[in-house]
Amino acid sequence: MIRVVILGAGNVAQHLYAAFLKQKSINVIQCYNRKGVLLHPNQNKNTITQDINLLKEADIYVLAVSDDAIKKVALQLPFKGKLVVHTSGSVPIEMLDNSNKKGVFYPLQTFSKDKDVDFSTVPFCLEAENEDDLKLLKDLAGSLSKKVYKISSEQRNVLHVSAVFVNNFTNHLFSVGNDICQEHNIPFEILHPLILETTNKITKMPPSEAQTGPAIRKDNQTIERHLNILSHASQKELYKILTKAIQSKYGKKL
Amino acid sequence: MIRVVILGAGNVAQHLYAAFLKQKSINVIQCYNRKGVLLHPNQNKNTITQDINLLKEADIYVLAVSDDAIKKVALQLPFKGKLVVHTSGSVPIEMLDNSNKKGVFYPLQTFSKDKDVDFSTVPFCLEAENEDDLKLLKDLAGSLSKKVYKISSEQRNVLHVSAVFVNNFTNHLFSVGNDICQEHNIPFEILHPLILETTNKITKMPPSEAQTGPAIRKDNQTIERHLNILSHASQKELYKILTKAIQSKYGKKL
Known part of the structure; x- marks a missing residue:
């Protein structure tokens, strides 16, 4: 079971939440966003927090926030040494903070608010600092999609x-x-x-x-x-x- | 039963022939092209002619030739007063010869040589000089596709x-x-x-x-x-x- 925390409340956050919810091997234990909105109608309110200092321990922290907010949110994280990934197509991995292990979990697709996404055909572009983290990201992406690629920030x-x-x-x-x-x-x-x-x-x-x-x-x-x-x-x-x-x-x- | 003669041997001619072949209401009685090639493996050789002067009597003559050849072929037709249509998206109806009744039978799709076409979704853009001819073209297009439009040369x-x-x-x-x-x-x-x-x-x-x-x-x-x-x-x-x-x-x- 991979324990996931999602940060953000936009299209990507919502679609990822819905997709993870269907997977037995993944448990989204908590979501953070400033307004405290639910990412899904079936989400338990207790799994939402508006206070970034109350984040629980998880295996992967997914920063599904806007490109501009990645650096700021990564800096605010109250822990060290955890795997923190962003979901952006254009932000380099280095934008994440050095106090945690960095990664990228980028689903290369265009997401619309009210349109369901079939993640099984969505290519995931993954990047990590070491093989163990990359393997964990591959497991996470591989549970949703058959198309998983290791892609550098430059690529x-x-x-x-x-x-x-x-x-x-x-x-x-x-x-x-x-x-x-x-x-x-x-x-x-x-x-x-x-x-x-x-x-x-x-x-x-x-x-x-x-x-x-x-x-x-x-x-x-x-x-x-x-x-x-x-x-x-x-x-x-x-x-x-x-x-x-x-x-x-x-x-x-x- | 609509009797059709197809002139030309390119992609459009071949795909239209294959589509007409499946329709009971349409009989492609003859095809003309300079090299005398078959438009379909199942075509009877007797229905091919290389001599434009041997064209049989039909209800509609479909000029599925290149844009540049439309005027020339229309001029060579050995009869008068018949319904002659071209299949081009960009050639005005007036390019056809005055000695016959003019029309346009334009399937708005891109055709590849070796790829089957599902004509049921192909929009047909039709134009004719009078209501009777338009009705005949509508019957012909309507037997292949649900999407039939009356479109002027300007449109x-x-x-x-x-x-x-x-x-x-x-x-x-x-x-x-x-x-x-x-x-x-x-x-x-x-x-x-x-x-x-x-x-x-x-x-x-x-x-x-x-x-x-x-x-x-x-x-x-x-x-x-x-x-x-x-x-x-x-x-x-x-x-x-x-x-x-x-x-x-x-x-x-x-």
Whole structure:
């Protein structure tokens, strides 16, 4: 049985709590957050504390707090020599305090407030200072997911940049597509199947092999017509830059 | 029974042939392509012709040829007054020849050579010159899919631009993410679940509500760190432009 304390009350804290609750091998013995809110409707009120000095003894302390708060909360911990991990994709392990053993327990997924997470497919990126701590983190992550990776702080940083491209920036392109459709009274849902298939494809082949469209075909007539349709300067700029990026990437191969 | 002739031998022609074959209400009586290739292993050789002048009488002639070839093939047709449709997302209906009745039968999906298509979820964008022809196209599309839309040539052009953003450009961002991972020996598959969830989300909420990340948070420290990690000028440029685009879109709301 792994005894866990969760610190924080945001999306990650709540989803992790719900996932740990289902596992017999894990016991979330206590949760801390400043407002004393429950992380789950089934949580016993006695397992919540608003006083960080009343934290009980556990095997792992999970700091599921915002990036900015990690350093501060780690400094406030009233004990020494325990395994303390944060859950952030972009904060280096060194940000944790030297008085405890440091680790990272980063679930690489986007969490929404009211949407259940199937943790069995969520990749966990783990980091620890020694093999014993890493093994404990592997046991903890492995009880939730089949996808467990040992990832250094530097690699995690790189993953975080990639995630910005494939998640945040991609979502913005969906948003632009939605805006263009709305301006012309076309339901955006017509594009949903295409979007799902685009994504589905790259789980089966490298994205560079899946590249299609007027940019890679150097179909200048279509590109010109598209630029004329776009009404906003920012949309035109994105279209031009992304077309140029595709053409410079594949230019030599054509 | 709708009698169909398919002209062309590419992905769309092959996938449409396979889909029509399963429908009792549709009979593909003949296929034309210059090389005389079969569109499907089960196709009877007698239903293939290399001579456009030998085309049989049908209810609908589907020009599933490349955008550039539509005008030329339409001009070569040896009959008059028949319903002739093309399958392109970007070619206006007027590109077809006046000697026949014009229409568009555009399945809005990306087709791969060796991957089966589930047409029941593919949106069909239809256009015709009169109600009778439109009804026939609706019957044809409706036998394959539940998603059938009447879309004008102008709207189809708009959809095509949107599709470039949500499919071609999005795929390029996946490609950039893949490159960044490869350069640092990180398996890109770690990002697959995030990508699938990103896409899944926007079928349930507007993409503008799903926007997250350092750009919308105006987290300049993270943005700077990310720019330092990126090694290629083109990756840096994309990061900057997309960050700026997100910030100017949501700037007023914050």
